[in-house]
Every structure is written in C-alpha cells, then in structure tokens.
Amino acid sequence: MQHQLLSVLIVLTVYAASLGAANVHGICTPQDLKGLTGFKAGIRLDTSGRLEKWVGLKCCEWEGISCDNATGRVTEIRLPGFISTSDDVYQSEIRGWLSPSITLLSSLEVIDLGGLMNLAGTIPPSIGFCLQKLRKVYLYGNQISGMLPESIGKLWRLEELLLYENKLSGSLPPSLGNLRNLNAMIMYSNQFSGTVPDSFTNLTGLVHLDLHNNSFIGAIPEKIGQLHNMKELDLSNNFLGGRIPLSITNLTAISVLYLDTNNLDGEIPSPSRLDQMPSLSFLRLHNNQLTGEISPNFANLISLQRVSLAHNRLKGSIPSSLGALSALTELYLDDNHLSGIIPESMGQLSQLLILSISNNMIRGPLPQEMSSLFNLQIINLSFNQFNFSSIPQWLLRLPSLSQIYMAGCGIQGEIPESLKIMPSPIQELDLSGNHLTGNLPSWLGTLTQLYLLNLSRNSLVADVPESITKLNALGVLDLHSNKLTGNVGQVFKMEQRFPQGPLTYIDLSDNRFTEGIEQIGIGAECGVQSLNLSCNFLSGRLPTTIKMCSSLKSLDLSKNNLGFNLPDALANLSSLEVLKLQRNRFTGSIPEGFLKLSKLRDLNLSNNLLVGQIPAGKPLANFPGSSFSGNTGLCGKPLNPCKR
Template identity: 30%
Template sequence: MEKISILGFILAILYFITTELACNGHTRIDNNVQSEQKALIDFKSGLKDPNNRLSSWKGSNYCYWQGISCENGTGFVISIDLHNPYPRENEYENWSSMNLSGEISPSLIKLKSLKYLDLSFNSFKAMPVPQFFGSLKNLIYLNLSGAGFSGSIPSNLRNLSSLQYLDLSSKYLDDIDSEYLYEINSEYFNNLFVENIEWMTDLVSLKYLDMNYVNLSLVGSQWVEVANKLPSLTELHLGGCRLFGSFPSPSFVNFTSLAVIALNSNHFNSKFPEWLLNVSNLVSIDISENQLHGRIPLGLGELPNLQYLDLSWNFNLRGSIFQLLRKSWKKIEVLNLARNELHGSIPSSIGNFCNLKYLDLGGNYLNGSLPEIIKGLETCSSKSPLPNLTELSLYSNQLMGKLPNWLGELKNLRALYLSSNEFEGPIPASLGTLQHLESLNLGLNEMNGSLPDSIGQLSQLEQLDVSSNHLSGSLPDSIGQLSQLQVLDVSSNHLSGSLSEQHFWNLSKLEYLYMDSNSFHLNVSPNWDPPFQVKSLRMGSCHLGPSFPAWLQSQKNLQNLGFSNCSISSPIPNWFWNISFNLQWLNLSDNQLQGQLPNSLNFYGESQIDFSSNLLKDLFLFQSKGQMTTFTELAFVGNPDLCGAPLATKCQDEDPNKRQSVVSDKNDGGYIDQWFYLSVGLGFAMGILVPFFVLATRKSWCEAYFDFVDEIVRWLFRGRATYAKNHPRRR
C-alpha cells in the first residue's frame, strides 16, 4: 500500500512537470510565431511593391508567403528569397513588374534563425548596404547582386562567421544590350567600394565570393593575401574591380580549395601569374581583358582538373599554338586565347580534346593550313574527333589552304568562324551535314567555286556570311529553305544568275540582306510581297530596274539601304519618302533616277545619303531641318540638270540673297504683308472719315471749306478759258 502511494505521488509530480513545461513551451512558440510574423510585416512595410508582388503576405500562415521558408516544426523563418527572376538587361518590362525598392527594415534582426537572404536584381536606388546585416549572425547565404546598393561595404559583415556564399556583384554597362540602355538608370547597378579588405579574413566559412565590379582600386595587392587566408574558398570572382599593376603573388600558396578564379576586365600589367600552376584543384581561370604579356606557360595544359581557360583580349600574350595544343588538356571544355600574339600551325593532336566545347583562337598570327586529318578516332569514346565541340573560332589569322573534310564531321557544331584568313578552294559540301549549325562565317578569304546546294539543309542556320571571296555561279534555290536565317551576306563575290521569289520564300526572320557587288538579276512579280522585314538591305550592282522596286514599300523597319548601280531608270516614287525617315544610310548612286527630289528630305538624325550620278533635275532647295547641314555636294554630284544648294552649280536667274528673302518671307508666313495691307486700309478710311465728321459738326468750317473749293474751281476755269483763247486749235 505504501509503495502504491509513493508511485502515485511520483506520477502526480511528473504530470505536473510535463503539463507545466508543455504549456510554457506552447506559450513560447506562440510568442516566437508572433515575433517572426511581425518582423516580416515590418520588413514589407518598408518596401515599395508597385505591382503587388507580395500580395500573399497576409494572414497568419507566413511560412507559405511568397519567398519565405520556415524550419519544420518550429515556424522559425530560415529563408527570404525575393530576388527578381527576370534579368534587367534583356527583359526590362518583366523585370520592372517584379521590381522591389524602398527601405530595408532592421526588423530582420528579430529573425534569429535566418540563414538565407536574397534581394538580388531589385533596385534599392543608391542606398548603402544596411549596417545591421552584420548582426544576422546565422546567415549562410547573402546575395545583394545588381540591386542598386552604393557606398562602402560595411566592415561589420566580418561578424558573419557562418557565411558561405556572398555576392555583392553588379552588371557592367558594357554587358547590357544597347537596345535597353536607355531604359536603365545607373542607380540600379551596385556602385560599391572597399577601402580595406582585411575584415574578410574573419569570414572563415566563406566558399563563394563574387565582387564583380566592386571598386577595389584602394585595396592594392591585399586581395590575394586575404583570399589566401580563407581556407574554404572555392570560387573567387573579382572581375572589373579596377585592380591594376603587377599581378600579386601570395607569400605562400594556401589555396587548397580554390577551383574558380575570375579576374577579367581589370588592368593587370605583368606576366601570367605562374603561382596558379601550383593550385592543382583549379577548374576555371579567367584573366581575360587585362594587359598580361610574355609567354603563356605550357604548364597550363597539364593542370589535371582545368576545364575553363580564358586569356583572351590581352593582346600581348605570346606562345606557339603547336606546342600549347600538344599538351594533355585532359578535361578542357572551354579554351579562349583570342586577340593575343600566338603563332604557328594547329596540330592534328587537337582531335584528342574529347571534352572540348568551345575553342577561340581568333585574332592571332596562326599560319599554315588546317590538318587534313586529326586524331581522336581512337581516343574519344564516340569514335569521332572533337565530339562535343559546339563553337570553333579561327577568324583573323593567316591560315591558308583548303578547308578539310573533317569540319563536316563535327556533328555538334553550332558556330564556325573562319573569316579573315587566306583559305582557298571550294566550300566543302560536307558542311551541309552539320544539322545543329547556327552561324557560318567564311567571309574575307580566297575561296572559289560555287556555293554548295547542301547549305540549304542547315535548318538551324541563323547567320551565313561568305562575303569577299571569289565565289561564282548562281545562288542555290535551297537558300530559301533556311527559315531561321537572320543574316545573309554573299556580297563582293562573282555570283550571277537570276534571283527568284523561290530564293526568299521561307526567309521570314531575315533582318540583314547583303548581295551587293555581284551580278544578280532580280526576277520577281510586280506585286511581290517579301516574307521578311529587313533592317539593312544592300543590293548594289544587282539588276533591279528599270522600275524602282515596288516591293520595297513593304519594308517598314529599314535603316540602311544600298541600291547603287542597279539599272533603275524611273523616278523615285512618292511612297519612298514615307519610309525614308528611319534611314540612317542610303545609297542610290550610279543609276538613271529621274525627276525632282522633294524640297524637304526626312532622314534619321545624322544620316549619310548618296544620290550622285543620276538624272535628277530641276531646282533643289533645302529646307534645313538640322540634319540637312550634314549633306555635302558629293551626295548629289553627277546629276547634270540638278542645281541649287548644296551643289556649287547655281540655277538660272538664281539670286542667293533673293532666295534667302523668299525663304524668309515663307518662314514669316505672310506676317509683314498682312500688316502692310491692314495699315493702308486703315489710313485710307481715316483720311475720308475724319474730315467728313469735322465738316458735319462745324457749320462755319463747312461753309468756309466749300467757299475755298469754289474759289479754286473758278480759278481753274478762268485759266482754262484764257489758255483756249490764246491757243486756238489747229485744223
């Protein structure tokens, strides 16, 4: 019995304790939930959300609000992801609809479990990075890239000892499509700087650091020592940070985890930093767009994990491409050595680069011919050379010889740039088997023969440039099948023959058409309606006449037009001047155009025009609208019957002063003539009415006035009678 009493007493105590703990625990959880919710509401109240992006932020279940994630079971907020999903540079309208701005409330400090904060690509227009971010001590991820912050990056971010990912980068205006620049305020780009970077050594957990286009010019060479002290750092992005001088070397290399280093678009003026060859974990190196000089180390080809190397646009890096490409490059996928001073010929061993996706050696001094046969059949599992290559750029070198057939075996190739070399011989028909090819540029070479009909099989082709070669024959009808084609340039060859509607029937995406300096004869129906809307059209030296091409009337986006020497002998139709206001460049020279130019030519801005060597006639008077002053005499010479400014030839009976007066009178709109006639009329009326009213109201003046008039009349009659008496009429 006593044992039962003791057991009951113990159970009662346990029940009381557990009940008390449960109740208190539930109360604490409720308090925490209310605190987290209030912190989020306060944060939202400081934001400007014109398109109601945060419309879901209402009610008590905040863990389901857009951009919010909570810890399971506790309701603690662990993630706020409000990044703008649309890139501002090419989807401006979508970006603006999702854009947040305003103030960032310090209420975020109350979110004690917050680990992830992403506010990137919004527009906090030139506000500084909030100091209180340094108090969010549990943060693992912080992304403020491209959100418009400015000023000095606060050093108290050093308190974020758990931080693994930090992105304070910005886009650079050079990376933005010019079409969207006018819509983008510079305040929407981070304008941050750092005076002293030592505080970053406390970020001992940091793995990813992106400070692209943060101004580090005051940091000097400190950055390399700081990065060397971050034991977990795997990615370092310091592109466009205004770093300059010699590329610094650490006192000892401790980059045991570093896999990615990107220092592009700076001003380093030194040799390649060979200490990087000791960082065996490197996967990616980008030191493009600097001023590096000297030899490219051959040891780069032996880095066991290297997949990406970009040393382009340094201009002064030297080396033998034959020696470089004979190294193993075991995992290389992207190799960009363009715009340097590489020399030598390309070895056949390049076929062994089984993982290579992108190769750019353009703008160097490579010579010799491409190897007729390349290795790789035995090495690569696909039993084909360069099986993963998608882009091959060898433009602007001194390469020569015929194009090898193995180019047609690069089954995944999307872009082939071989322009500005000395290649000769025919274009291989095997290129027509590259079903993924989007860009083919063979311009500025010495190639001959005809354009192969197989080109029409390239269903994905967007750009075709074979300009400035020695191609002959006719243009294959199959060109008209290229439904994705945007650029077609066959200019400056020896091509001839008839161009029918079949050549263009499916080119609905065509925007740039260059066929000039050939001998084509356009043979289309008078009511032909082209399937394309081009921006730039050059067909000089093609036979388009004798009538001015009526199909041109359908081209509403035209900015550049070249119809010189096209055997056109008709007047310029009136509808042409309705589409000319968008033209920035116009050449209608060396035809037999007739008729009179309009007094007012409406072109776009500082346009360049050429009407020379035609049969235009009559007086040509400019009514200046700003841009007209840029037109020179050379634009109109060679028209025997054309006279007037800006030509030196004066028209008959042309008085410059009189012409100026006439133009001035026209500009005055008859203002002076109207006042002249009005004043004459008023003077005439006043001369009659004033004396009438005076004589009507003053009887004595009236009698005296008419007595005076009568006396004058009598005097005149007496004089007349005396004259008649003294001078009788002769019979």
C-alpha cells in the first residue's frame, strides 16, 4: 500500500514539474491550447488585431492571456472592447460566436470580453460545471443571447458577473440562490424576462446587484431585506409591480438604491429608526405609481445626498423634518400631487445644489429662510400655485444660483433688470407661461453665459433688440406665443456672428414678425437643428442660402405669406426629418431633389399654390394625401393621377 502511494506521489510530482516547465517556456497545456484555438475559430473579425497574433504553442505569451506560474494553466482571458492607449481610449469590435470550447479552460478565473459590440452566441450551459474557479465574468455590451444557464449556480467563487447590454432572455435560474460568496453581480441592459426569483434572497454575501434596463415583472421579493451586505441595488427600468417591501429598510449596508422606472405602487417604506439604512446616499424612486404621503420618518435616512421621488402620485405636504437631511444636495419632487407650502426648515439644507418641485399644487410664498441656501445652483418651481407677481429679490441674490425655472408662476410686469446683476452669471432662464409685458430689454445682451432663454407664452411686444447678437453662449431660444414684431433677422445675425456657436434650437412662432426671412443661412454654415417661424406674417422668397443650415432636422415655416418657388436648396438638407410649409403661397412644382430627403418622416406642403406632378418615389410616396392637399394644381400619387 505504501509502495502504491509513493508511486502516485512521484507521478504527481513529475506532472507538476512538467507543468511548471511548460509555463517557463510559455507553452500551453494541450487542453488549454484546444480551448483557446476553438475560441479563436469562432471569431470572424477582430478590429484590434489581437487574435491574429495568437499563433504557435506559447499561449501564455499571447496578448490578453495570463497563466499561473506554478501550474502553467490559463487563468485569465482579457480582451475588453475598450482599449486604452497613451493618447486615447477607443472601442474595438469582435464579430463571431462565443465558442463552447472556452469551457476547456478549467483553471480560468477571469473572462473579460466586455464591450466588443458584436460577440454573439450563448453562454455555454456547462460553464458552472467546467469553470468552477471563475471569479469574474465580463460579457457586457455584446450580442450574447439565450438564457442564463442553470449551472451558473455552481460557480461558488464568483465575485462579479457583468452581462449587461446583451440579448439574454428567459428567467433567472433558481440556482443563483446558491451563490453565497458572490461579491458583485451586474446584469443590466439585457432582455431578461420573467419574475425576480426569491432565490436572490439566499445571496447573503451579495454586495452589488444591478438588473436595470431589463423586462422583469412581478413583485420585488419580500425577503430582500435579508441581504444585509448589499451596498448597491439597482432594479430600475423594468416592469416590476406591487409594493416596495417593508423589509427593504433592513438593508443596513445599502448606499445606492435605484427602483425607478417601474410600475411600483403603494406607500414609500420609511425607516422607523436611525440605524436602519444609515448609509443610504442615493435614492431613486421616480417614474412609478407610488401613492400616499412622504412620511416624517423619511428624515431618518440621515446620509441621503440625492433623492428623486418625481413622477409619482404622492400627495400631502413636504414634511418639515426633511430639514434634518444635512447632507442633501439634490431633491426632485416634480410631477406629483403635493400641496401646502414649502416648510421653513428647507432653509437648513445648507448643502443643497438642486431643488426641483415643478408640476405640483404647492402654494406660496417661498419662506424667507431659503435665502440661506448659499450653495443652491438650480431651482425649478414651475407650474405650481405660487402666484408670485414678481420674483423674490432675495432669490436673485443667492450667490451660486445660475439656473432659474419659474414657468407658470404668475409673474407679472417687465422682465426684472436685477437678472443682469445676479452674483452668479445666469445660464438658464425659463419664465414662460407667465404675464410678462413690455419689450425684450437691450441688457439681455449682457448675459453672455446664457445658454437657455425661454420667455414663450407671455405678452412681450416690439422688436428683438440688436444686443441679442452678443449672446455667444446661447443654445436654446424660445420666444413663441408673444406679440413680438419686426425683423427675425437679428436672430440669424447672431448665428452669422458666432458660426461655431452652440445655437441649435430657435422658436419664434406665433408672433407678429414681418421680415428677415432672407437672412437665413447667410454667412458661414449654421448649426441650428430646429427652426420654427410658423404663425407669423413673413413674406418674400425662401432664400437658397438655407442650404447652409445643413444640420437642420426640423423646419416649420407654416402659416405665413411666403411665396415664389420652393428652392432646390431644400434638397441639400439631408438631415431633415420634419418639413412644414403649409398655408403659404409657394408656387411652381415640388423639386425633384426632395426625393433625396431620406430621413423625412413628417411633411406638410398643403394649402399652397403648387402645381405639376408630385415626384414619384420615397420618401414622398410615404406621406398621405393630406400632406399635399389644397394645391389645386398638384397631381400624382397620393393625389389624383395627372391628366395626359
């Protein structure tokens, strides 16, 4: 018996020595070589050029391969899609199939094939039986399909499983509940379906669970609160329903909790003690159907920094206890049924950067205590029941405030001149839907850091001041539905002055402008993507210089007095998706070049004086007769056939 044991030990020693010797020379074991060459055989294209260097027998020297120095066995395959160089980071692509031969690499600990975009195939069903040393699996950002294998539960050493942005389907296997040592599991942006299994509650070592952007249905498991080591939980962007389990407040290590964009209902569970969820910093519950009031106990979440409860059905008042959340930097309560007034304690949130409570039923006045919010950068009070009459002057003196949204707040009178002397230069201003009167002041041109200006749906009059051409940072200009007159050319002069500027959106519709159409596109190429001049009194010819606005995606000149032929230059707007020219006085035929507008999805040329045959072919053939009606001289599909 002793002789036999000695013989076995000698054989094992020789075998181990041979493996070590093989590793010294970088030579693969036959089994590993077969596994790697089988993987390479499944790939048709590798834009990084890494796989074409996989030649010979020394696989431990191949790029992306690591081996154990003692055994010579392959332990890591690292071929990530994102490759860092000294100058840049770029994404490579692999096209082909994930070969089952990868399961021959029985000592494999790390698989990193993430972000390769077009790696297809399925996860081998035997992965859990053959690769029991796996600690990390990164297959995210590919085209992997099929189901998550049942054998995945055999990977007892698994720490990280990243399968997001694939095409995986089916239910999560119950065997996942056996992964007691799993440290991180990230499986988001797949096409998983089925319910979230209760077996997840067996993952007592789970630290990070991310299933967002999938198609899960059913309720969140009631026992989820037993995952005491969970630090990050993301179940957002699914179809989960029912109530949020009360046990969720037992997640004492949780710091990130994202349950947003589901169909969750019922009340928000709130911890009854300070030792429940003491580390929760980031909470997203928006885009659900949550009801009830915000409990005063919500303030027991003492570490909260960012909170979003927006787009739900919450009612009642904002509890004054929220003033105790001393670490709070962002608070989103938009689109609920909240009422009452903003509590004075809100002024205690000294770290607050963003306060957004639009689209509720909150009444004024704003508490004077909010004047101590020295770090506040963004405030959105739009569409409540404030009826301010004027903007509180202390608000305009807040030292960090740069974005103000007060649409539909009952503000009256002229645009307040104090906006130009704010301590922090204003970047975004939305005073739409109020009762503003008077002119657009010439001092608007001093707001040189202004990116968004929305003064629509007021009663502003007179011309657009020339000083507006100095707004070199302006990206969005919305003045629609006022009583502005004169020349729209001032706006296009701004585009000419700053041809490389950020201006992409212009809406001057529903005013009383009469001239300036000839200024469109004059000078260097413009970057405007959306232009709406509809419902004015513009006349004249649409200039051929419009071709300079090659980035245009939406052009609406409807309901004016524009005439003459449609310029062939419109056919140069290859990015155009929306073209509305109805109710003008355009004459002549529809240019044949309109057939080049391949991205066009919304077209209206009705009620003009157009004649001749509608050019045959797509995209014009895709539109109904209503797109061309009211032009008595037009014929051809989709209208009546032309007479011969």
